[in-house]
Amino acid sequence: MGQTLAEKILSEHSGRAVKAGEFVIASVDVCLVQDGTGPLAVRQLQKINLERVAHPGKTVLFLDHAAPSPRKELSNDHMLLRRFARKTGAVLSEVGDGICHQIIPQDYLAPGDVHVGADSHTCTGGALCAFATGMGSTDVAIAMALGRTWFRVPETFKIQLMGRFPEGVYTKDLVLHLIGMIGADGATYKALEYHGKTVDEMKMFGRLTIANMAVEAGAKVGLFPSDDVTRDYLQEMGRGDAFRPISPDADAEYEKVIKIDVSKLEPTVSFPHTVDNTRTMSQVKEMDPIHIDQVVIGTCTNGRLEDLQVAASILKGKKRDKDTRLLIAPASRGILMAALKDGTLQTLLDANALILPPGCGPCVGVHQGALGDGETCLTTQNRNFVGRMGNPKGFIYLGSPATAAATALTGRITDPREVL
Amino acid sequence: MEKMKGKAWVFGDDISTDHIAPGRLFHLRSDLPELAKHVLEDADPEFATKMSKGDFVVGGNNFGLGSSREHAPTIIKIAGVSAVLAKSFARIFYRNSINVGLPVIICNTDGIEVSDELEVDIDAGVVHNLTKKTNISFAPLPKVMQKLLEDGGLLNHIDKYGDFNLD
Numbered sequence: 302m303g304q305t306l307a308e309k310i311l312s313e314h315s316g317r318a319v320k321a322g323e324f325v326i327a328s329v330d331v332c333l334v335q336d337g338t339g340p341l342a343v344r345q346l347q348k349i350n351l352e353r354v355a356h357p358g359k360t361v362l363f364l365d366h367a368a369p370s371p372r373k374e375l376s377n378d379h380m381l382l383r384r385f386a387r388k389t390g391a392v393l394s395e396v397g398d399g400i401c402h403q404i405i406p407q408d409y410l411a412p413g414d415v416h417v418g419a420d421s422h423t424c425t426g427g428a429l430c431a432f433a434t435g436m437g438s439t440d441v442a443i444a445m446a447l448g449r450t451w452f453r454v455p456e457t458f459k460i461q462l463m464g465r466f467p468e469g470v471y472t473k474d475l476v477l478h479l480i481g482m483i484g485a486d487g488a489t490y491k492a493l494e495y496h497g498k499t500v501d502e503m504k505m506f507g508r509l510t511i512a513n514m515a516v517e518a519g520a521k522v523g524l525f526p527s528d529d530v531t532r533d534y535l536q537e538m539g540r541g542d543a544f545r546p547i548s549p550d551a552d553a554e555y556e557k558v559i560k561i562d563v564s565k566l567e568p569t570v571s572f573p574h575t576v577d578n579t580r581t582m583s584q585v586k587e588m589d590p591i592h593i594d595q596v597v598i599g600t601c602t603n604g605r606l607e608d609l610q611v612a613a614s615i616l617k618g619k620k621r622d623k624d625t626r627l628l629i630a631p632a633s634r635g636i637l638m639a640a641l642k643d644g645t646l647q648t649l650l651d652a653n654a655l656i657l658p659p660g661c662g663p664c665v666g667v668h669q670g671a672l673g674d675g676e677t678c679l680t681t682q683n684r685n686f687v688g689r690m691g692n693p694k695g696f697i698y699l700g701s702p703a704t705a706a707a708t709a710l711t712g713r714i715t716d717p718r719e720v721l
Numbered sequence: 722m723e724k725m726k727g728k729a730w731v732f733g734d735d736i737s738t739d740h741i742a743p744g745r746l747f748h749l750r751s752d753l754p755e756l757a758k759h760v761l762e763d764a765d766p767e768f769a770t771k772m773s774k775g776d777f778v779v780g781g782n783n784f785g786l787g788s789s790r791e792h793a794p795t796i797i798k799i800a801g802v803s804a805v806l807a808k809s810f811a812r813i814f815y816r817n818s819i820n821v822g823l824p825v826i827i828c829n830t831d832g833i834e835v836s837d838e839l840e841v842d843i844d845a846g847v848v849h850n851l852t853k854k855t856n857i858s859f860a861p862l863p864k865v866m867q868k869l870l871e872d873g874g875l876l877n878h879i880d881k882y883g884d885f886n887l888d
């Protein structure tokens with residue numbers, strides 16, 4: 302019997318052919334913790350005198366969630382992680398370098414790797430065909446120290462994509478549509494595996510957006526094949542030698558097949574307070590206008606150069622609505638610099654945007670852009686739970702960078718196709 | 722394991738880790754007893770003051786969805802909750818709970834109401850609802866997780882054996 306991508310990668314890392322449902326101890330290639338989860342991971346290792354890392358060059362500690370730190374407790378947490386890096390040789394990604402899920406795929410991951418991170422969106426690495434999954438601090442602490450962890454090999458849902466994206470519709474709309482369709486627990490404990498001609502033609506930034514949100518359907522991992530797109534991306538990142546092609550076997554067994562014709566999709570928005578609470582723009586248009594107080598473009602889902610470029614193309618020569626703040630947080634310093642160089646930043650500033658430092662920005666409510674009571678936000682991030690942006694009395698809507706830019710122009714949730 | 726007894730505190734579907742340990746309290750993550758005073762605050766602002774040691778948190782579907790923050794099950798445990806019962810759990814929360822030694826039980830929670838007295842027998846796989854005089858059975862944990870829970874969580878397990886010893 303053939304193997305899915307998840308079965309293939311976990312077989313390689315456990316030294317025997319495994320299939321869905323089995324428990325394995327697998328070697329781990331790349332680990333990450335961030336400033337919200339890393340301090341606990343470090344303290345756990347200290348408790349059992351295991352303050353070491355198995356692969357120092359591939360263990361990365363990110364200061365990205367509270368970047369820069371808004372208060373002394375978090376500054377102290379940053380100090381703890383810096384000290385741990387010095388002691389163990391682990392890599393430190395400093396305040397301002399960028400978000401973990403941007404830096405790991407571009408600088409560390411190789412196709413076929415097992416990657417665990419103390420951050421739920423570690424699944425972003427699935428875009429590069431890595432078995433990448435989020436865990437808690439203790440799990441990742443042990444994986445960092447021993448270079449191993451345990452998994453239950455997941456069953457896989459095959460997501461068969463066909464058709465071309467219509468103008469104004471992006472991979473973000475597709476993944477919101479998928480989650481709306483199967484539900485926030487529709488793929489709990491499962492692997493998602495993306496197939497089809499639409500995938501072959503999908504650039505890495507789009508794949509990263511989709512893989513990033515696998516966890517929002519409950520999935521353990523969201524895997525893309527390693528193909529020409531992967532090779533081109535790695536080459537562009539100066540890591541062409543990390544490439545190897547990987548695809549699932551033709552006779553692999555899938556628990557379910559889900560088909561989506563992307564040419565039929567519309568811009569899609571998740572309404573408060575769950576990601577699967579989705580509406581198409583046609584549905585939104587039938588409702589009373591929804592005023593938006595704050596628009597955020599950025600995060601590990603949609604803070605890449607291409608995302609900022611799409612927003613800039615819509616905002617070019619125009620101004621944001623005077624009653625709608627527009628916050629932009631590039632996912633990394635590299636992206637900020639590229640956006641500076643190609644004029645994207647200028648266009649955004651001309652539209653009266655506020656540029657935040659590279660990092661998680663307002664996404665998780667630690668600092669920067671917390672919502673007031675009853676305020677609304679349309680953001681390109683991956684989550685809209687109660688309290689997510691610093692206030693349980695806030696209302697968060699999720700959409701693509703194009704929808705976000707269109708909304709910033711008019712001050713209400715707006716179909717980007719109306720302003721393109 | 723010993724039987725556990727306490728009152729039920731009922732929450733709905735989709736209780737996220739943002740409900741349990743919100744991001745605006747990020748700075749308390751290195752002070753877990755303090756963070757525990759806010760446990761589940763965004764689902765029920767008074768929960769931490771109303772509950773007593775030994776009580777149960779009862780959820781619906783997809784309990785613990787969202788972020789990987791292990792602080793969420795940890796502060797539920799620190800607050801004195803003896804177990805979380807839900808129809809289903811999000812993957813990372815479930816695994817984290819076992820790792821920190823918080824029992825998580827997948828069972829049909831539909832008939833449980835606020836303040837019901839529950840007795841949970843993990844070994845027998847049954848929840849006795851003493852108020853409603855009903856019994857709800859549940860499947861045992863997978864072997865790997867049972868072993869970790871018996872050892873008092875992942876950290877103790879590794880400390881004891883120096884490596885994974887799950888066979």
Ligand code: SF4
Pocket residue numbers: 366400401402420422600601602660661662664665682683
């Ligand atoms: S951008 Fe948001 S979702 Fe992504 S890692 Fe940061 S806080 Fe988490």
